[in-house]
Amino acid sequence: MGLQRSNVTIIHPDLGIGGAERLIIDVALALQNRGHRVTIYTSHRDKTHCFDEARNGTLDVRVRGNTIFPAHICGRLHILMAALRQLHLTVSLLAELAASRTEKASADEDRDDIFIVDQLPACVPFLKSFGRARESRRQRILFYCHFPDQLLARRDEGGSLLRLAKVLYRFPFDWFEGWAMSASDRVVANSKFSRGIVRDVFGSDRLGDVEVVYPCVDMDGNSLPEKADEDPLWGGKKILLSINRFERKKDMALAIRAYNGLGAEKRQGTRLVIAGGYDNRIQENVQYHQELDKLATGLGLKTATSKTVVSAISIPDSIDILFLLSVPTAFKDTLLAQSKLLLYTPINEHFGIVPVEAMRVGLPVLASNTGGPLETIVEGETGWLRDAHADDEWTAVMDKALYGLSQKDVERMAAAGKVRAQQEFSLTAMGDRLEEEISTMLTAERRPFTGWQQVSAILALLGAVLALIAAIVLRAI
Structure with missing residues (x-):
């Protein structure tokens, strides 16, 4: 018998x-497909820059908490603004829940209430304290941790005064992150690698048993792209593909250097395609794209940039x-579906969904031998794991994927990748794990959370304001 349907x-x-974002969309789909009523609340959704399911009515997406606080101030204070925007969203959400409780309850409305929060836990203590359910309902909060935010913050930029200001600014947020996560009824991580980091940073006693729920890909046969023997891209060029956000930590420069290492003769009839998330609002996206283009042209490689499929398909044959x-x-x-090899360049990636997307269609993967790829890629069976600091090792694997594999080898690796994606990283597998975690929460007592912690939350926010003032004063000196 499956889990009782919940809100x-x-x-x-x-x-x-x-x-x-792809993960959270898949979480919603996995649970909605099983009969749960799913609603996504977010502080920002650009319908021209989001996944199809977030805009085409497949999922109920509601934008709240975006009318008072901006996403940042002059390119800074991102974490403060993100926390304030989420708290603003939470106020709107709790008001809507309170309004719904004044209406006559139906059998469908007596489902248990499950909150799933990811990335930023600022709202969790407030949901726990003020988001009370009807007597006929149980309410639980699951926090899905991708990676501790405090480890993602850049603290080594600028001079000594600026670094000191950043330490003061980040201190209350670093403390608040662990405290807010501990208010959830259960914490899960996106990989064993991330779980180990979470335990090291916050401690097992504070968060309880942290389990792993892997991200997934949709293995529905109707949605799987097929290899195209007719009308191949760019006249059938052999494509090496890199997919990532345009961020420096993703290190797509490695793909460019390794591709250049093939030499002009072996690059004939090939193309390196670097694709991924790009947002004009984010300065780093803009700057890093420019840096990558400069690197490539400096090596004597011809480049082109496209923002549309039409312009991408029509680029000249000479573009490397x-x-x-x-x-x-x-x-x-x-x-x-049409590439020869996926290049996944980040070091210590928390999980990395793109390698699984590649295995889903039978494309072998070359990735850094760190982090999440160690859990997704099987060396020599579904791809290769190499040192991200050894460009020549990456070039050698590129050479092998382009020229050194027999058709039998290609078919063997493709089959192994598809089987692994289906067994370990399918939407069905993720749905099973999510329902297991929800069931565990519902059958256990709620994690204790007492009133004094609300006072601590206020003090933490006050500390954040004081740290902000200190940062501004120090920067002005």
Whole structure:
């Protein structure tokens, strides 16, 4: 017997295009497909820059908490603004829940209330304290941790005064992150690698048993792109593909250097395509694309940049490297289906959904031998794991994928990738794990959370304001 259907409310900061956003969309789909009523609350959704399911009515997406606080101030204070926007969203959400409780309850409305929060836990203590359910309902909060935010913050920029200001600014947020997560009834991580980091940073006693719920890909046969023997891209060029957000930590420069290492003769008839999430609002996206283009042209490689599928398809044959900004899902699937090798360059990636997307269509993967790829890729069977600091090792694997594999080898690796994706990383597998975690929460007592912690939350926010003032004063000196 499956889990009783529940009302599931998902809170996510920004429904753009990225791995975290794809994961939360898949969480919603996995639970909605099983009969749960799912609603996603977010502080930002651009219908021209989000996944199809977030705009076409497949999922109920509601934008709240975006009318008072901006996403940042002059390119800074991102975490403060994100927390304030989420708290604003939470106020709106709680008001809507309170309004719904004044209406006559139906059998359908007596479902248990499940909140799933990811990335930012600022709202969790407030949901726990003020989001009370009807007596006929149980209410639980699941926090899905991608990676501790405090480890993602950049603290080594600028001079000594600026670094000191950043330490003061971040201190209350770093403390608040662990405290807010501990208010949830259960914490899960996106990989064993991330779980180990979470335990090291916050401690097992504070968060309880942290389990793993892997992100997934949709293995529905109707949605799988097929290898195209007719009308192949760019006249049948052999494509090496890199998909990631345009961020420096993703290190797509490695793909460019390794591709250049093939030499002019072996690059003939090939193309390196660098595609991924790109947002004009984010300065780093703009700057990093420019840096990558400069690197490639400096090596003597010809480049082009496309923002649409039409312009991408029509680029000249002489182009060595094509940059695709915010590639649409359908065209991304086409690229995956027609490429020879996926290059996944980040070091210590928390999970990395793109390698699984590649295995889903039978495309072998070359990835850094760190982090999440160690859990997704099987060396020599579904791809290769190499040192991200050894460009020549990456070049050698590129050479092998382009020229050194027999058709039998290609078919063997494709079959192994598809089987692994289906067994370990399918929408069905994720749905099973989510329902297990929800069931565990519902059958256990709620994690204790007492009133004094509300006072601590206020003090933490006050500390954040004081730290902000200190940062401004120090920067002005």
